[in-house]
Amino acid sequence: MSPVLSPDENKNTTGDEIESLAEFDAAVASGSLAGRRVQSVDLTDRGAALLATDTSGAVFLGCPMESGPEKKVRADGAFVFPPVPGLPFDPYRGLLYSPDALYDGLARDGYEATPDALAYDWFQRTRSDGDVFASMLRALHDDAISDALEEVLDGARVVGVMGGHATARGSAAYTAAARLGRTLARAGLTVATGGGPGAMEAANLGAYAAPHPDAMLEKACAMLGEVPSFTPSVAAWARAAFAVRERWPDGGPSVAIPTWFYGHEPPNPFAASIAKYFTNALREDGLLARSNAGVIFLPGAAGTVQEIFDSTTPNYYESRGEPVPMVLVGHDHWTRELPAWPLLQTLAAGRKMESRIALVDTVEEAADALARLSGA
Incomplete structure (x- = not known):
């Protein structure tokens, strides 16, 4: 199976970064925090450790701490970036989102009260007002997400699955996309999607279903088909997904990379790790750049067409090395x-990428085409 971990399981691999209390305590036990980066860890109850440990040159990003230890840390020469009150998101977060984190409060208060909806509302209010502070917070958040995504995908063979958000649950196209996600995950690949509804959700669902018997996916698709779209109710759409997760826990991992730029499209709850961005350009480039095992393009509209040629450009110029497979379905x-x-085809003619592209008729043929183009 894929090496991808859930956000809560993911451990940083850089050594200098501390992203949990357990990592903080281990660093204190080693005798020094000098030069370390402590990211979004609540240190309110670690005042004694901060007072007793060398923190010279350390950087604390959004870490709550008592005033006495904070003064000592600053006196050591550490940099302290305090938490920002009143935000519906943490700009310094050290881990990717989980579905539970983005949909917290859904069952109790409805979608409008979830962190996902509140972050979108904040983005809508601040995206065009020219406030440099809001712009800085968005940039800090997106950079932290990119860093966390690198850690989650370290060593993974990632295949991107692109497709339209309008593919309805209960449709043959949705079920086929889900089977594709399952096939890819069972082949040891990490499925990555744009994280939204439709074909994207189906591919993440398929990866989630990979450890379960085949019949589970058919039953799950039937359950989801009772709420075919996120319109008119995102809450009902999301609750149906969480009902599937509750009935079949311990699903397989995958990655979703959505954006609040398209905040009217909610993130699907089947990816274990969700890298949600404010800046769509970062999200688009990051998704395709990390699809190192290739990209499968299911039928879609303008967004999918854009993704085809965003993927084509580095393959054409070989700016990221050898061209990666591209399969159009x-x-x-x-x-x-x-x-x-x-x-x-015209662009690829006579170039290395010519042997790395394929057009197939059905989703069932896509995984085989990907393997063939990869030389597997």
Whole structure:
């Protein structure tokens, strides 16, 4: 199975970064915090340790602490970036989001009161007002998310699955995309999607279903089909997903990389690790750049077309090294409805990427095509 971990299980691998109380206590026990980066750890109950430990040159990012220890830490020459009150998100967070974190309070208060919805509301209020402080907070948050994503995906073979958000639960296309996600996960690949509804959710669901018997996925798709779309009710849509997770716990891991730029599309709850960004350009580039085992493009509209050619550019110029496989699914869709395939073929002609692209008719053929293009 994939090495991807859930956000709460993920351990930092850099050595200098401290992202939990357990890591903090281990560093104190070693005798020094000098030069370390402590990220979003509540140190209110660690005053004695801070007073007794060398913190020279350390950096504390959003770590609550009592005033006495804080004065001592500053006197040591450490940099202290205090928590920002009143925000619906932590700009210094050290871990990716989990579905439970983004949907906290859903069952009790509805979607509008969840951290995900509150962060989107804040973004809507601040995105165009020119406030440099809000811009800085968004940048800090997105940089922290990128750092956490690198840690989660360290050593993983990642395959991106792109597709339209409008693919309805209960449809044949949704079930097929879910089976694709399951096949990829069972092959030892880490499934990564844009994290939204539709085909993206289906692929994450498939990866979640990978450790379970085959019949589980069919039953889960039937359950979800009772709430086919996130409109008109995000709450009902999300609750249906959590009902599946509750009935079949201990699902397989995958990654979702959504954005509050498209905040009207809620994140799906089937990815173990959710890297949600404010800046869509960072999210798009990060998703495709990390798909080191290739990308599968299911039928979609403008967003999926953009992702095809965002992936094409580094393959064409080999700016990230050897071209990665690109598999387009749906002959009529990509040659007649939205004829991206002929242009992709023309661009690839005579270049290394020519042997790394394929057009297949069905989702069932996509995993085999990916393996063939990879030389597996």
